[in-house]
Amino acid sequence: MAIVRCEGIVLKTHALGDTSLIVVTYTREYGLLKLVAKGARRTPSRFGFALEPLSRSRYVVYHKPDRDLHLVSQAEVIDPVGSRLADLARLAHAQAALELIDRLVWGEEPHAELYDLLAAALGGVTRAPLVSLPAVTLAFQLQVASLLGYRPRLDACANCGEAISSRRLFSPARGGLLCDRCAAMEPGTVTLSADGLAGLTLLLSRPVAEAVDWDALGEVRRSGEILRVVEAFLKHHFQRFQGLKSLEMLRSLPGFDAERDAPCPA
Ligand SMILES: [Zn+2]
Numbered sequence: 038m039a040i041v042r043c044e045g046i047v048l049k050t051h052a053l054g055d056t057s058l059i060v061v062t063y064t065r066e067y068g069l070l071k072l073v074a075k076g077a078r079r080t081p082s083r084f085g086f087a088l089e090p091l092s093r094s095r096y097v098v099y100h101k102p103d104r105d106l107h108l109v110s111q112a113e114v115i116d117p118v119g120s121r122l123a124d125l126a127r128l129a130h131a132q133a134a135l136e137l138i139d140r141l142v143w144g145e146e147p148h149a150e151l152y153d154l155l156a157a158a159l160g161g162v163t164r165a166p167l168v169s170l171p172a173v174t175l176a177f178q179l180q181v182a183s184l185l186g187y188r189p190r191l192d193a194c195a196n197c198g199e200a201i202s203s204r205r206l207f208s209p210a211r212g213g214l215l216c217d218r219c220a221a222m223e224p225g226t227v228t229l230s231a232d233g234l235a236g237l238t239l240l241l242s243r244p245v246a247e248a249v250d251w252d253a254l255g256e257v258r259r260s261g262e263i264l265r266v267v268e269a270f271l272k273h274h275f276q277r278f279q280g281l282k283s284l285e286m287l288r289s290l291p292g293f294d295a296e297r298d299a300p301c302p303a
Pocket of ligand 1: 194195196197198199215216217218219220
């Protein structure tokens, strides 16, 4: 057993016994960690906001390499993100970010870039104008997929590498745009609008923190269309991804008009 210090973002918690808590946190140093926090559900809790979902905190942990659960002895909040999210839309976007990490990442495998991306997305969700929230969420989803080795290919046919079709044919299964020849043989291909493709390209190529300003500038149009394509893409490439509960709720909120913006089957 070793006493370790690490920084993490709380993804979710479960009750344990009468007064304790299991805390699932994504840490910069160890990846996904499951912590046991004894007495954390007593009020007032000695952990304060540090173990609340969405909080970014520092922990002191008794780490046993061969165990699934580790005891947290101290936790100190760096940023109580959840307490700063005043409205439902921000909360739903922040939850969607946590849910995505929870679905796509498992085990104690550090990935500092992914951790920083999550922190940047939560920062964006707290301060973006409401109209930009879909851009922050979509940029996060695309960039998480990229960091995990599945970057949608938009510069050449994702199947054969030839020049892409001028009809902007995207295949979630092949993981990108296709040429006319490959698209003819690929079921499930959708036609992206010009705005949809421009938005997708921008979301993939610029830091999440900048997404805060994009929608305000009118740069990411048709977020509903992009969301559908990104979800279909994630479902094809990540077995554990079956859509996000928090995004179901988001569809009913302004910003993601998924029906109006639905991509057309090719
Ligand atoms: Zn091709």
